[in-house]
Amino acid sequence: MKVIYDVLKSLKTTVVLIVLMIPYLVAGTIVPQNKTDAEYLRVFSAGTLKWLKALGFTDAYHAPIFHLLVALFTLNLLVCMWAGYRYLRRVQKEQGTTRQVWLGYLGIVFHLSMLILLAGFILTAVSKKSGTVVVMPGETEVLPELPGYQLKLYWFRIDYMDFHGRVTPKAYVSDVELLVRGRPVARETINVNHPLKYGDLTVYQSSYVQFARVAFVSDTDTVDVQLVRVQSPFVLPTGDGFLILDSYQMGDLYPLHGHEKITTLPPRILVYRFMGHGVQPVGTLTPDQPVILPNGLKLVLLEAVEASGFQYRVDKGVPLVYLGGILFFLLLLLRVYFRAVKGW
């Protein structure tokens, strides 16, 4: 028992554990993670793949060995803190509360903050629920991972900016309402860096999907109306070919400096014939300008619709991680001040 205790309180053990964890950290960044054997065999030989799997490098951050190393590191940290505390108590009894004893206790609290951080990580791992959902304007969707929760999208828009002649997105903005068992509980206008928060649940603006409602018009009649997703091939109502619509820019355009709107960009959608192995341009579709298709039909843009994509997450570990992180940083600041500035 004494041998185990001595090993666990050793700084050399800490160094060895960190050094052993590093290959796992590195592996996760150079070995593609969680792929199929067929995909791995395109990159690695069968022998190499066998080793990578045995060591857990194909799912490095969930590998049992990596988890064991983290657990041992946590234990090592705990035992070091306990050994340090016992040592400081002894010194305190012999010499009183000197500056070194005081700094020693500070060091123990400093290491405790790392344990709080680790506890937060574990809580995140066991409590985390997350998912994604795409909502059309005016519609309500359920959040699959959270029974009873729904998200309603009132509107979604993309603001653009003129970056030296280049039109680029400035903000993705959604007006959303959260409903719990059918009852509205929170409504907010959110964007990428400003999520909606309700208790443990946070809803983030994460993506968008563009659609176009188009009509196929012959000389005499409207043949068909479809809601088409951009960049996805769709079949013509006459069945004689596929079309594909390119993504478009639609929204208010702002200058690089300042907040005065320059103009509103109408949707301009490039239409292609989808040939299976490539595409062939057919024309540009705008609200005022239909495109004449090769089969004689006219393609008319009725409406450009942008749906908003959200990520949602429940994570009970975040407060602990923040507490541990802030405590760690403040105590590190004190340590740096005493060591680097005061020279203690």
Add this chain to the structure above:
Amino acid sequence: MNLVFLKLAFLLYFVALVLYLLVAARLGPRRVLHLLARLSFVVAVGLHAVFLGQRWYFMGHPPLNSMFDAMGVTVFFLALVTLLFEVFTGAYQAVPVSLILVSIAGYVLLYKSNPQPVPLMPALMSYWFYIHVPITIFSYAFFGMAFMYDLSYYLFRFLRRSEYNPRYTKNLIFWGFLLLTAGIFTGSAWANEAWGSYWAWDPKEVWSLITWSLYLIYLHLEFHPSLKRYAFLMNLIAFSSIFMTFLGVNWLTKIFSVESMHTYM
């Protein structure tokens, strides 16, 4: 956008490098050369700062979101820390070593990089962008200076003309470690706010953690007499890890097709 101020800054960094080398080699009137060297260095840092300010205004955001800009700011911080280090400690031997790195980076920036300004994507339009990125890059400058100081000792020890104070290295690493910790925490807080996950095992995050762990080991070496002698080796390994964190993630995404939210254009 013209690069006149940047070109002038790198010209003066190079002039300062030559003058500092003359001072270190004790060739010519030492005091005059040292004064001229420092003057060139100060003016170079000033011109570099003017360039960054000009670019900030031109792009409408801090110049940090492309490889050209991030590297330019990193070099600026390294030069600034080197200058301050010399002023406060008087250890001028480390300056030419640091300026060699600055000059190499200057060559890469001016002749091998794409200076095309890149617009800021909406995910980066956050006050965290003004905090997380500069703090992290600033930490690299402290770590860089710590390594340059150690390296200059080994280089000039060969010439038997150097004084060395290990406390300088340690203090620089302490400051770097504090800033890198702040950089990782602010990055996590930002990711949590923008994407709902404070840690996503992104290659950049992981390599920052590796760098942080290596410097953590470095800072603990002093507590173990038998490990203390590995300090320079540890400094070298940890500093190499910064290169991997800063530049390597781009290579990883290209070579191993690993996805990252932190790749520079």
